[in-house]
Amino acid sequence: MPTVSVGRDRLFAALGRTYTQEEFDALCFEFGIELDDVTTEKAIVRKEKHIEDDGEVESDDEVIYKIEVAANRYDLLCLEGLARALRVFTGTEASPVFQVSSVPRGSILQMNVKPQTSQIRPYVVCAVLRGVTFDEARYNSFIDLQDKLHQNICRKRTLVAIGTHDLDTLRAPFSYEALPPHEINFVPLKQEKSFRADKLMEFYKSDMKLKKFLHIIENSPVYPVIYDSNRTVLSLPPIINGAHSAITLATRNIFIECTATDLTKANIVLNTMVTMFSEYCENKFEVEPVEVVYHDGNKTVYPDLSCYKMEVSLSDILGPIGISLNEEQVVCLLNKMQLQAEHHSFNGEPRISVSIPPTRSDILHARDLVEDVAIAYGYNNVPKSKPKFMTIGGRQPLNRFSDKIRAEVARAGYMEVLTFILSSHEENFDMLNRTDDKSKAVIIANPRTAEFEVVRTSLMSCLLKTLKHNIDHPRPIKIFEVGDVVTLDSSRDVGASNNRRLAALYCNKVSGFEEIMGLVDSIVKVVRAPHVNFGEKYYVPTAEPEFFPKRQCKIVTSDAKQVGYLGIVHAEVLRKFGIPDPCTFVEMDIEALL
């Protein structure tokens, strides 16, 4: 979940009142955001620089609220939107109405899209904010929101990248192009000299912030670039803007362009930027449009600030919550969530028309309205009820059977342990004297560390590892685990299947080979015919590398099917696991005994 940092005093000023921390916490809880941390600017800097907290609290140090918001509420990613949502929620303000200004025919700004852009980043959407008044806090918020959007919905600029410019430094019309890197030259933001685009990419490889975005275009023969009619570079999306059109505190007219690989998200991002910051425009909540002209002559005007209409019956809204209210009450609750609504009646049934503003891109379905009404009503005010029908409870036979086997082994004096399914490749193979013939194990593609390279194919390394961590425990040590292993299995849709296993390990000054055989005998006895048929002799000698020769065998049913194996653990294996005393290990296939 994204976290937004806002100055407490600025937030309270925007909310028109102050709150105690407890009161604010309660408001957040009700609305569905969370006051995650209360800190100060200095504490944040100290933390970033890993400086010890010297305990000094200066009274003039601004208190920062870190607020966690829902991942699909891009309209809450800045103080402006957060305060607006809470003001509307608490009923101190009505939802704003956003407007696209009417521009005389012929004077609308244009963005011409060149065909080559389709190779790398096909979409661009734009808008203009006129007569903006910035102060330092507003300016910082404007920059922060771009960062937050880039991190979240823009998926680290892969899907959408935002460029904002001082319009008064540029001359329309603009053009969105894709050119070979050596043909692009400009002075990038925060630099003095001009770079050729390919050299610039080289230069940014050592830039902590920008280097993680380079991969998006690096290997493309053409780079996306935006020019004005003087061939001034506005930006090299999604990497960097030009220095020429940089925004300052004095900027009054802002040109916003969003380039994208996903048009839906580009619109959401553009709409979020303009709906949040048109608050500071001369004509509040009014946005000037830009016409995007495609090479085939198609033209689209952005931003699209129209409301999305939904038509629902009263019961569609209230049914899933389990409360009864009238239409007026529901309209009121919807209004608290910034959703404009009207009620009417259709064939005698009360219905509600809802207008979803461009800020609420999270509303996809009538069910989303249900949630908003429930939040506005208060989750904790919803009367509790019980589902009407009854069902009979039951368990999976394999799981119930596994529990019976667990109880049986515990009764035999063994201690249950619980280990991890993921293991290192070395533990699952080399350390057990086994080799990976690639036919068995599920392999992880992106392990974070060597601990998580493969899915275990037996419980043997797990029990040996557990024993090692308790090596000073008094002997004899008798441990067991019932758990799943996973092996490749072409008969399954996903290509792998689980298998339930019982494993037990005995460790003492002597091997305990007979002890483990005794345990197997007792299990054979409790699962015997008519369920599983075992002959007179169910131990058949084997020659596996993880065990001592001549002290190992498999366990077979009367039709010669192997259901398990056991042996004295090989000295080399014990050495690799750091175990000084002899051990006997057994593993059985529980599913074969069911």
Place this chain on the structure above:
Amino acid sequence: MAEKSPAADVEADLLAHLNSAGEVSDSRSFASSHGVSHLELESVIKRLSAFLIVDSTDIIKETWVLTDEAKGYAAKGSPEAQLVAAIPPEGASKEALKAKLGDAFDVGMKAAARNKWIGFEKGNKDLVLRKVESVKDELQEQLKRLENGEAVPDKVIDDLKRRKLITKEKSIWYSLKKGPEFVLKRKTLATDVTSEHLRSGDWKDLEFKDYNYGAQGQPIAKGYVQPLMEVREAIEYIFIMMGFTEMPTNNFVESSFWNFDALFQPQQHPARDSHDTFFLKAPAATRQLPEDYLEKVKQVHESGGYGSKGYGYDWKRDEAEKNLLRTHTTAVSTRMLYKLAQEKPFAPKRYYSIDRVFRNEAVDRTHLAEFHQIEGLICDYGLTLGDLIGVLEDFFSRLGMSKLRFKPAYNPYTEPSMEIFSYHDGLKKWVEVGNSGMFRPEMLLPMGLPEGVNVIAWGLSLERPTMILYGIDNIRDLFGPKVDFNLIKSNPLCRLGL
């Protein structure tokens, strides 16, 4: 029959003697006249005294005894006398005298010189000459007198003490009389009941020795179950009591389709990033997906339908086919609901599962790369958020959490979504204990579930409530190979749901 022990003999003799003579004035003489060591008699006396059968009075005497060195001098004479005696009239070399006298030489030389019993020839310090005809060996006399128990003056005692020739020794013996519980033959006290007692019938006369209840019993060899598995079992009971059927969750490898796409989780969702999910190199992709259903899932993501406007992006099959280790058991719930949707007519269900899930996260005190997810869901026509709250209160109150409240939350496949908080009396605060919600129509309708069927569901981890229950603050102390066997051995019974 076992031979009668000598101790029993001594005890019988002593009691018989006391019975006839009334007293024993000196235990030492009793011991020597009965041919037993005083040590042996002493243990009999102590035992009988403890039972008040005899009344013993200690006789303590301190005496001076000769050290081993002094005993030698008493026998052979003092070192100085020995030295003088060893010197022939013509004198002797120091070397010769040392060889003859051994250890006594150095001490003898010093004392004899002090007494002026010996002298040296001029110019030859090595030749020792005798200056007296005979000497009176007072030291030997004093030592002999002490050895015989005769009195010696205190001044002599001090002198001998200083020369470390005598030490003080304490001797204890006893005078005995009949005690208040005197018996001629003592009853033996039993420490245990044996089958011999039962067979012979002598249990009737048996008197038990007092038992030391302060001592612990013998440690026993027994088996143990893992604490986390105990809590799992308790929660399983709660589900079954509430009419829930367990889902088959023994499939750790899952496709992105069932883990994400079928849950209306968009393909660019952050949870699908490789730093949250374990994707697989082998088997890298799933081989088979239900084609009809897949088409509907694709459509609802791309352009919506079923009353939804969808996410509006290009849905890619490759992305859905990518295999992974399931990040939640909801992947199984989704398969179960899809299966349920294919069965006609529709029948309501309550399902639960508790099994392993995997997250590609950094491991710390509260996070592991794998943990157990508890999940419950109910599927029927017309279920409400109120029903969900009612069921959650039922479920969590059985887990000992009866004070709940709910916070709006976001989850791509539930709407409404609620985080579940419980008030923790110990921590004195509201603690998040789980997540819940109603599955989205965009998830249920493409499966073919009838319109109007709702699914209410909730999930939580098994580890977190267990850690809170047992006061464990590091998850690795509870689960995994590093768990201490002593924790497993000493963990109390799980009383959840009793």
